[in-house]
Amino acid sequence: xxxxxxxxxxxxxxxxxxxxxxxxxxxxxxxxxxxxxxxxxxxxxxxxxxxxxxxxxxxxxxxxxxxxxxxxxxxxxxxxxxxxxxxxxxxxxxxxxxxxxxxxxxxxxxxxxxxxxxxxxxxxxxxxxxxxxxxxxxxxxxxxxxxxxxxxxxxxxxxxxxxxxxxxxxxxxxxxxxxxxxxxxxxxxxxxxxxxxxxxxxxxxxxxxxxxxxxxxxxxxxxxxxxxxxxxxxxxxxxxxxxxxxxxxxxxxxxxxxxxxxxxxxxxxxxxxxxxxxxxxxxxxxxxxxxxxxxxxxxxxxxxxxxxxxxxxxxxxxxxxxxxxxxxxx
Amino acid sequence: xxxxxxxxxxxxxxxxxxxxxxxxxxxxxxxxxxxxxxxxxxxxxxxxxxxxxxxxxxxxxxxxxxxxxxxxxxxxxxxxxxxxxxxxxxxxxxxxxxxxxxxxxxxxxxxxxxxxxxxxxxxxxxxxxxxxxxxxxxxxxxxxxxxxxxxxxxxxxxxxxxxxxxxxxxxxxxxxxxxxxxxxxxxxxxxxxxxxxxxxxxxxxxxxxxxxxxxxxxxxxxxxxxxxxxxxxxxxxxxxxxxxxxxxxxxxxxxxxxxxxxxxxxxxxxxxxxxxxxxxxxxxxxxxxxxxxxxxxxxxxxxxxxxxxxxxxxxxxxxxxxxxxxxxxxxxxxxxxxxxx
Numbered sequence: 001x002x003x004x005x006x007x008x009x010x011x012x013x014x015x016x017x018x019x020x021x022x023x024x025x026x027x028x029x030x031x032x033x034x035x036x037x038x039x040x041x042x043x044x045x046x047x048x049x050x051x052x053x054x055x056x057x058x059x060x061x062x063x064x065x066x067x068x069x070x071x072x073x074x075x076x077x078x079x080x081x082x083x084x085x086x087x088x089x090x091x092x093x094x095x096x097x098x099x100x101x102x103x104x105x106x107x108x109x110x111x112x113x114x115x116x117x118x119x120x121x122x123x124x125x126x127x128x129x130x131x132x133x134x135x136x137x138x139x140x141x142x143x144x145x146x147x148x149x150x151x152x153x154x155x156x157x158x159x160x161x162x163x164x165x166x167x168x169x170x171x172x173x174x175x176x177x178x179x180x181x182x183x184x185x186x187x188x189x190x191x192x193x194x195x196x197x198x199x200x201x202x203x204x205x206x207x208x209x210x211x212x213x214x215x216x217x218x219x220x221x222x223x224x225x226x227x228x229x230x231x232x233x234x235x236x237x238x239x240x241x242x243x244x245x246x247x248x249x250x251x252x253x254x255x256x257x258x259x260x261x262x263x264x265x266x267x268x269x270x271x272x273x274x275x276x277x278x279x280x281x282x283x284x285x286x287x288x289x290x291x292x293x294x295x296x297x298x299x300x301x302x303x304x305x306x307x308x309x310x311x312x313x314x315x316x317x318x319x320x321x322x323x324x325x326x327x328x329x330x
Numbered sequence: 331x332x333x334x335x336x337x338x339x340x341x342x343x344x345x346x347x348x349x350x351x352x353x354x355x356x357x358x359x360x361x362x363x364x365x366x367x368x369x370x371x372x373x374x375x376x377x378x379x380x381x382x383x384x385x386x387x388x389x390x391x392x393x394x395x396x397x398x399x400x401x402x403x404x405x406x407x408x409x410x411x412x413x414x415x416x417x418x419x420x421x422x423x424x425x426x427x428x429x430x431x432x433x434x435x436x437x438x439x440x441x442x443x444x445x446x447x448x449x450x451x452x453x454x455x456x457x458x459x460x461x462x463x464x465x466x467x468x469x470x471x472x473x474x475x476x477x478x479x480x481x482x483x484x485x486x487x488x489x490x491x492x493x494x495x496x497x498x499x500x501x502x503x504x505x506x507x508x509x510x511x512x513x514x515x516x517x518x519x520x521x522x523x524x525x526x527x528x529x530x531x532x533x534x535x536x537x538x539x540x541x542x543x544x545x546x547x548x549x550x551x552x553x554x555x556x557x558x559x560x561x562x563x564x565x566x567x568x569x570x571x572x573x574x575x576x577x578x579x580x581x582x583x584x585x586x587x588x589x590x591x592x593x594x595x596x597x598x599x600x601x602x603x604x605x606x607x608x609x610x611x612x613x614x615x616x617x618x619x620x621x622x623x624x625x626x627x628x629x630x631x632x633x634x635x636x637x638x639x640x641x642x643x644x645x646x647x648x649x650x651x652x653x654x655x656x657x658x659x660x661x662x663x664x665x666x667x668x669x670x671x
Contacts, residue, residue: 025469051469057499062492065458069476072447072459073397073466093489096452097459104438105448106430107647141648141656165650192653238653276666 006154007177010040013158014078018048021076024162027054027063028080028116037082038118038177060089064115068098068167071113076162084119084171085131098167099142114161114168120210120259121303122175127295130303132209132260137169138237138269144168145237149212151181152188153195153234160191173210192235194243200227203321204247206270207257208233211308215257218313226321236266244270245277252283253320259307262290289316338611340618348390348547349605350618352383355406356602357626358415362405362422362436366581370634372424372435374581375451379406381576382509384601385479386410387542387550388569391558397445397463398477399456402437403509404449407479412444415626419633427636431643447476453514454480454487457506461493464502464566475561477505483514486522491535497566498536504566505557506532509544511575512596516587532568544573545599548608574599 004012018024026032026041026048032055035042045053056063060081067079081090098111121130137145146161146168148154154172161168189195197212198219205228207215212232219228229247233239248254254274256267267288274286291307315326340346359378365371379385382403389410392398400407405422409415413429421428422436429441437451447463450456456478463476484490485508497504508528512519519526529539538560542553550571557567574596578585585593606615645655 025465027465054465054500057492057495059492059496061489062458062461062496065455065489065493066461066465066496069399069447069459069462070465071462072442073463073476075462075466075469077462077465092452092455093458097450097455101440101448102649103647104430104434105440105442106428106433108430108442109440109447110650144649144653165652238649238656276662279666 002182003180004151004183005177006151006172006179006181007038007040009151009154009183010158010172011042011044012183013155013162014041015044015047017159017162018044018052023074024076024078025052025054025070026078026080027056027067029056029058029063029082031055031080036080038174041080060086061093064090064093065097067113067115068093068101068111071111071167072101072109076112078114078116078162081115081117083129084117084133085128087133087136091136094143094167094169095140099140102166103142110165111167112165114170116170116172118172118174120173120175121296121307124298124300124303125174126298130296132258132291134171134236135260135265138239138266142166143237144235145171146235147171147209148234149173149176149209149232150188151179152184155183156187157191157234160187171209175210176213179213189234192238193240194234195232196229196243196247197232198228198230200229201251202226202228203253203255203317204229204231204244204251205255205257205317206231206233206244208236209259211257211259214308214310215313217310218317221310221314222317226318228317241270241273241277245274248274248278249281252281254278254282254286255317255320256286256288257308257313258290260291261293262288263293265290284320287316287320289313338614344390345548345605346609346614346618348386348551349602349609349615350622351386351410352547352602352605353619353622354415354625355383355386355409356380357622358409358418359405361419361626361630363581365419365423365630365634368634370423372422372432376422376436376581377403377579378577379403381597381600382406382511382544382571382573384544384547384550384573385507385509385571387547388477388507388554388558388571390551391554392475392477395445395472395474396476397447397460397474398479399447399459400449400479401453401456401481401484402449402451403481404439404479405436408439408441408446408449411446413441413446415629416632419629420636423633423636424638425633425636426639426643427633432639433647454484454489457484457487457490458493460504461496461502464497464504465500467503468500473503473562475503475505475558477507479507479509481514482508482510482512482519483522484508485528485531486514494532494535494537494568501564502566503561503564505561506537506568508568508570509573510570511573513575513579515579516583518588528570529568537566537568539568541570541572544571545601546604547601
């Protein structure tokens with residue numbers, strides 16, 4: 001199998017979908033001539049023309065609103081918001097319009113669009129270009145939410161997202177664009193379901209996006225004395241938590257690892273669900289390991305310290321399973 | 331006895347047909363008010379378009395395949411585009427028989443078949459959707475036009491200017507129609523706009539723009555002809571209809587912020603009265619009036635008699651039916667606590 005990057009896998013998903021379906025269009029700031037802020041859409045303007053790859057003004061609410069109208073009338077737009085932080089600009093169109101149209105209109109009018117964006121830390125992009133705002137999307141019924149953490153998922157989840165009858169927020173991670181991997185011939189799990197990335201009996205870790213990679217690294221270091229089962233949630237809204245609960249009922253321990261600010265987060269929601277559904281099977285409380293409750297600082301030193309990494313995941317996992325406290329807990 | 335010109339009828343006189351549509355709108359809105367007083371409406375967030383019926387002068391240029399979005403004061407526009415008043419009133423009453431099965435109500439009424447992409451309760455919220463409908467028309471090669479209807483309050487929202495710029499930039503078949511009823515809730519337009527020449531704002535973006543007298547449906551019709559047909563040819567446009575909101579913002583609002591003298595003056599700008607004076611055939615007009623009143627009475631009675639939706643329908647249509655419906659809280663609680671019993 002040939003290796004490709006997360007970025008190229010995303011571009012291939014877009015171009016394959018555009019080849020297969022004339023109604024698929026791209027629109028966003030710098031998606032055409034510039035080729036996308038992170039190069040994902042490079043070459044697509046030349047290939048598909050300006051009616052299908054639409055460079056927009058810097059008007060995030062307007063371009064998302066236009067995508068909604070195009071979706072309502074028969075196209076399949078993929079709108080790009082360059083950074084998920086700009087959700088602050090578009091939450092009316094996303095949360096009040098796209099998410100609620102089908103429901104408010106009694107099922108008559110769906111909004112089959114994808115909002116592509118990227119988030120996360122790693123580039124010293126500071127507080128307005130580094131956030132993980134998936135909880136805003138998960139808190140909104142009517143939106144679907146997918147966050148790929150592997151190269152194969154970058155391709156397959158995006159292809160699946162473009163086939164959905166409802167709006168999908170698709171959040172890539174800026175720290176993964178150059179990651180290499182293989183695109184498997186079939187998806188690792190069906191759309192909407194988590195993928196089990198590693199089997200183990202001592203501890204379940206639920207995670208997604210770039211933290212999947214950090215968690216996999218930590219799991220290698222923990223083995224063989226501690227075997228972790230890693231659940232990649234992939235599709236966060238609606239969330240299929242069945243495989244996670246099955247896993248926690250086997251291992252009796254659960255950690256949720258995310259990059260987002262911990263308070264009010266996806267991790268908090270999952271911890272609550274595990275508590276409700278696995279209470280009698282738990283040896284320890286479900287544990288959230290997330291970003292600190294702070295805006296993301298610019299200094300690389302501070303930025304790295306603001307979110308978990310493989311070393312911290314390993315330390316906390318060991319503490320949870322063996323009661324062996326890390327040095328900083330003294 | 332023979333006459334040189336055939337008698338004026340609904341079939342051969344478009345002006346009479348426009349009067350009839352305006353009268354149906356007014357009668358409809360009066361029934362909305364009545365349903366509220368009877369306690370049969372879903373809530374009091376009911377925004378009547380009485381005084382704004384001359385919008386018919388624009389909607390008369392729209393045809394099958396055209397689409398539109400409206401603001402929260404959009405009953406009349408939807409009716410003019412062919413809505414069934416019973417299903418509208420049923421929706422306003424939160425009934426299963428309503429256009430949106432009792433999920434949307436007055437402020438979120440829609441019908442894909444009639445091109446209504448949705449009324450909106452966020453000021454300006456539906457405006458950019460017509461830009462997307464314009465992209466669809468362009469890419470699929472139809473001559474459909476898409477019209478965003480909003481009020482003078484919408485002129486304060488930034489998204490309007492984003493949408494006008496995109497429509498002009500991409501030469502889309504789109505019309506922006508501002509029904510200026512002089513008030514955004516309790517704020518008169520001279521307290522919200524630094525300069526009230528709204529068409530000039532649209533012209534600044536490269537749109538063809540006009541203002542028409544909202545007391546005269548024929549003036550609106552004439553002005554809208556060039557705007558709508560120009561849009562079909564890829565020259566997006568803007569039309570301001572200068573009107574007066576006869577009643578309060580919503581049903582609970584008695585308009586304490588304006589004087590009785592102002593209201594009396596404003597209500598003299600009545601598009602129905604203007605049309606009647608021009609058309610002059612009282613017998614025919616009285617027949618039209620009586621038929622409209624009877625139609626709306628019948629619609630209201632049927633809407634009130636229609637049943638409420640079953641409670642479990644609340645979980646439907648959050649997503650397409652291919653996605654499992656959200657789980658009811660009682661089912662979740664039963665699973666958590668039932669197993670522990």
